[in-house]
Amino acid sequence: MEMLDIISKVHDESRQGEAFVPFKDDVNEYQKKFYIESYGCQMNFSDSEIVASILNNEGFGATRNYEEADLVLLNTCSIREKAEQTVRKRLTEFRKIKDAKPGMLIGVLGCMAERLKSKFLEEEKLVDMVVGPDAYRSLPGLIEEAETGQKAVNVLLSREETYADISPVRLDSNGVTAFISIMRGCNNMCSFCVVPFTRGRERSRDAYSIVAEAQDLFNKGFREVTLLGQNVDSYYWIDETKNEIVTFAKLLEKVALVHPDLRIRFSTSHPKDITEEVLRTIAKYENICKYIHLPVQSGSTRVLQLMNRTYTREWYIAKVNQVKNIIPECGISSDIIAGFCTETEEDHHDTLSIMQHSKYDMSYMFIYSERPGTLAARRYKDDVPEEIKKRRLQEIVALQGKLSFESNQRDIGKSFKVLIEGDSKRSSDDWMGRNTQNKVIVFSKGNRDLKKGDYAWVKVNDCTQATLLGEII
Ligand code: 5AD
Ligand code: SF4
Numbered sequence: 001m002e003m004l005d006i007i008s009k010v011h012d013e014s015r016q017g018e019a020f021v022p023f024k025d026d027v028n029e030y031q032k033k034f035y036i037e038s039y040g041c042q043m044n045f046s047d048s049e050i051v052a053s054i055l056n057n058e059g060f061g062a063t064r065n066y067e068e069a070d071l072v073l074l075n076t077c078s079i080r081e082k083a084e085q086t087v088r089k090r091l092t093e094f095r096k097i098k099d100a101k102p103g104m105l106i107g108v109l110g111c112m113a114e115r116l117k118s119k120f121l122e123e124e125k126l127v128d129m130v131v132g133p134d135a136y137r138s139l140p141g142l143i144e145e146a147e148t149g150q151k152a153v154n155v156l157l158s159r160e161e162t163y164a165d166i167s168p169v170r171l172d173s174n175g176v177t178a179f180i181s182i183m184r185g186c187n188n189m190c191s192f193c194v195v196p197f198t199r200g201r202e203r204s205r206d207a208y209s210i211v212a213e214a215q216d217l218f219n220k221g222f223r224e225v226t227l228l229g230q231n232v233d234s235y236y237w238i239d240e241t242k243n244e245i246v247t248f249a250k251l252l253e254k255v256a257l258v259h260p261d262l263r264i265r266f267s268t269s270h271p272k273d274i275t276e277e278v279l280r281t282i283a284k285y286e287n288i289c290k291y292i293h294l295p296v297q298s299g300s301t302r303v304l305q306l307m308n309r310t311y312t313r314e315w316y317i318a319k320v321n322q323v324k325n326i327i328p329e330c331g332i333s334s335d336i337i338a339g340f341c342t343e344t345e346e347d348h349h350d351t352l353s354i355m356q357h358s359k360y361d362m363s364y365m366f367i368y369s370e371r372p373g374t375l376a377a378r379r380y381k382d383d384v385p386e387e388i389k390k391r392r393l394q395e396i397v398a399l400q401g402k403l404s405f406e407s408n409q410r411d412i413g414k415s416f417k418v419l420i421e422g423d424s425k426r427s428s429d430d431w432m433g434r435n436t437q438n439k440v441i442v443f444s445k446g447n448r449d450l451k452k453g454d455y456a457w458v459k460v461n462d463c464t465q466a467t468l469l470g471e472i473i
Helices: 002-007 042-057 081-100 111-116 119-123 136-147 195-199 207-219 248-256 276-284 301-306 313-326 345-358 375-379 386-410
Strands: 032-038 060-062 071-076 105-110 129-131 152-154 177-181 224-228 236-239 244-247 263-267 291-293 331-338 362-367 415-423 430-434 440-444 455-463 468-472
Touching: 032 042, 042 060, 042 071, 042 105, 042 136, 042 177, 042 224, 071 081, 071 111, 081 105, 081 111, 105 111, 105 136, 111 119, 111 129, 111 195, 129 136, 136 152, 177 207, 207 224, 207 236, 207 248, 224 248, 244 248, 248 263, 248 276, 276 313, 301 313, 301 345, 313 345, 331 345, 331 386, 345 386, 362 386, 386 455, 415 440, 430 455, 440 455
Parallel strands: 032 060, 032 071, 071 105, 105 129, 129 152, 177 224, 224 263, 291 331, 331 362, 440 468
Antiparallel strands: 236 244, 415 430, 415 455, 430 440, 455 468
């Protein structure tokens, strides 16, 4: 179980297919109800909050029970074949309800909608709407169209859309941590990746609206925001009123200045784009978390080149060293792909050894899954046998388990400032929170009068592979 825990954090298995939870303090009465389920990355979950906001304005209230919904939406992911299979399976389950309730509309949103476009309507006969990630503003019109019995499709990608002015309805919120989307799309062309095709070109959101959203969250009691984008380091926005260029480092600083008690995290970085200025900004502000997700993908220069990652093994190692020089206490995590096209046993060992060098605290680990239309699918043969891919993944997972455990053991005896997120999963006598390095810490509530959203100083005295255990000091 422990192993699965580590594999599935970004694509947090416990959140895959999570349904939108209606907010408790909404006093409005709605005529119609929508149900939305989300798959994939944090960006997708964040998009579902935008969709919820748009639908609320149209008089749709949220429900957790799809059987009572007038509108059922799946916000989908295309990153690996398995993600798409999960969605197709879910759609067949909806068929039964649709048969019993013919007026109910079913919509597919997100990356799979974008990838398959109107093909979806041919393949999955029960789908009424297909809406890509840049087309959510057109949902009201599309719903109207679908209500007349026509199939409605909008998969146009945009060069400008950032949904900057739409204030997201917070999904399943713990009231302490929230996501803020800062840029959309991706201009990198990693050869394995479908994202540039499903989410389009990079564009950055107005910095003022980002800072205002952070301030608003802080005022509502939130104490941590994660700035989200497919490639946050390429954030770039020109403030025309002040003639100022806002880089990602500048943006981090602006959000950090909202309040010292508001923690800032961000995801995801491309190693080639994270600048020294960003690292120095992280070091400068106590409330910018000392944690960087720095996906390596492979440790072999030859494979990295085929992946079009634009760095070598040595360059990546130098980047990790730079991070550790500038921010000595920084936590680092990674994404790793096993069995990319042409990967040899030697390449695989390069991956294992770069993991050891980087001492990742945590990794998301995947078997290569060929995606139609990507550069890799067009140029290279998916030639590593499934059995070998699986065995290599297992070796990567086992090594990461060891590295995570060692990393946690190094923390025994240390004290950390922990932001309390809520009760621990196992017991309401214990709090669960995170330290700046993003490690989960569980500790006894004791007789202290603390609540979620508070900070506590906790001394670590034990650990498992996935969790630190401590006591309040
Ligand atoms: N196969 C396997 N893993 C992939 N990822 C992206 N595309 C693929 C693919 N085709 C992984 C990468 C990326 C993470 C979000 O998903 O490691 O960083
Ligand atoms: Fe999945 Fe990538 Fe789309 Fe996120 S951006 S939903 S990970 S395909």
